[in-house]
Amino acid sequence: MTNDERWFPSHLKELGEPECLELLAEHHVGRVAYCDDLGPVVLPVNYAVDQGTILIQTSPHSTLASRLRTAPASFQIDEFDEYTQTGWSVLVRGSAAYVDPTDLPADEDRPHTWAEGQRSLHIRITPHEISGRRLLPA
Amino acid sequence: MTNDERWFPSHLKELGEPECLELLAEHHVGRVAYCDDLGPVVLPVNYAVDQGTILIQTSPHSTLASRLRTAPASFQIDEFDEYTQTGWSVLVRGSAAYVDPTDLPADEDRPHTWAEGQRSLHIRITPHEISGRRLLPA
Numbered sequence: 210m211t212n213d214e215r216w217f218p219s220h221l222k223e224l225g226e227p228e229c230l231e232l233l234a235e236h237h238v239g240r241v242a243y244c245d246d247l248g249p250v251v252l253p254v255n256y257a258v259d260q261g262t263i264l265i266q267t268s269p270h271s272t273l274a275s276r277l278r279t280a281p282a283s284f285q286i287d288e289f290d291e292y293t294q295t296g297w298s299v300l301v302r303g304s305a306a307y308v309d310p311t312d313l314p315a316d317e318d319r320p321h322t323w324a325e326g327q328r329s330l331h332i333r334i335t336p337h338e339i340s341g342r343r344l345l346p347a
Numbered sequence: 348m349t350n351d352e353r354w355f356p357s358h359l360k361e362l363g364e365p366e367c368l369e370l371l372a373e374h375h376v377g378r379v380a381y382c383d384d385l386g387p388v389v390l391p392v393n394y395a396v397d398q399g400t401i402l403i404q405t406s407p408h409s410t411l412a413s414r415l416r417t418a419p420a421s422f423q424i425d426e427f428d429e430y431t432q433t434g435w436s437v438l439v440r441g442s443a444a445y446v447d448p449t450d451l452p453a454d455e456d457r458p459h460t461w462a463e464g465q466r467s468l469h470i471r472i473t474p475h476e477i478s479g480r481r482l483l484p485a
Contacts, residue, residue, distance in 0.1 A: 220462070237429065238427045240378070240425070242386075242387035242388075244382040247419060248421060249380035249381055249388075250438070250440070251378060251380050251421055252436070253427070253434065283389055285389040296376070298391045300388070300390070323482060325358060325485065337385070347461075347463065
């Protein structure tokens, strides 16, 4: 993929994978994306990082559950400051799969979902590619 | 699509299209998503709302330009508060196409990109479906 010109400017910096992983570990809300017949779907979710993968939690009856049984999926986080017009973003491209309950980390290391409701299914996104960018002050 | 259980909880409210459009009009940074052979890609962009469509701006040589010549695309915005664990999100599903320069709005109504660099190409995402959700305090 030729990403060079995705953001063109001089004050844009590519992030290395270690910095991307640090940013992922520091945050708790991101966006999971998948493709259906009509194109891409992007949905906010709570998440946790588990051994270099992204763990999310959902109801087994949700659209997310039906779409992410075994599928290409991405996970994205970002943060922007409208005043300084700066920010950063991290994109994890990978594949999603259901998690066997015996493969889950300890309770405190699982995603903590803000929304109420039964979410007994865990889905793991295993990264194939992690990239990130930081937009510095002009 | 059965979205009912996308977020399951009692304190989650579906947003009507007028409120989604208001939120879109009030913001300047969002995420464009498309699908390539490896799955979904989600990238932050500056945008403007133009007659109910989403306008973004990019370099004609960018990956975004090559992917969004005529393609299904989505656009997403959201905002979250980690302290109150509340937030909202809006998802625009639609199709992307290049904009003929004669169809562009006046300068002040075009997207204002934070990043520097030549971005002579405008892309319009025309919505097929607009949905949104608000996560209220528990």
